[in-house]
Amino acid sequence: MTVSRTIKNQAQTMQGRITQELGRVTRNRRLQRRGRTDRVSGSLNQTLEKAKGAFRRNGSSPR
Numbered sequence: 001m002t003v004s005r006t007i008k009n010q011a012q013t014m015q016g017r018i019t020q021e022l023g024r025v026t027r028n029r030r031l032q033r034r035g036r037t038d039r040v041s042g043s044l045n046q047t048l049e050k051a052k053g054a055f056r057r058n059g060s061s062p063r
Helices: 003-026 028-056
Strands: none
Touching: 003 028
């Protein structure tokens, strides 16, 4: 897993949390849903990257 992808996924997760909380404070359900979607998407992408990294041998692709 590369550092840039990790940062990108964590940023998307944090942005989703902020958006979701902003929607909760302003009672805007659409904003809450968008935030929840971003948060879950960032977490899922991060998990997939970790899974990909687990199946790689020493950082190289399988032959």
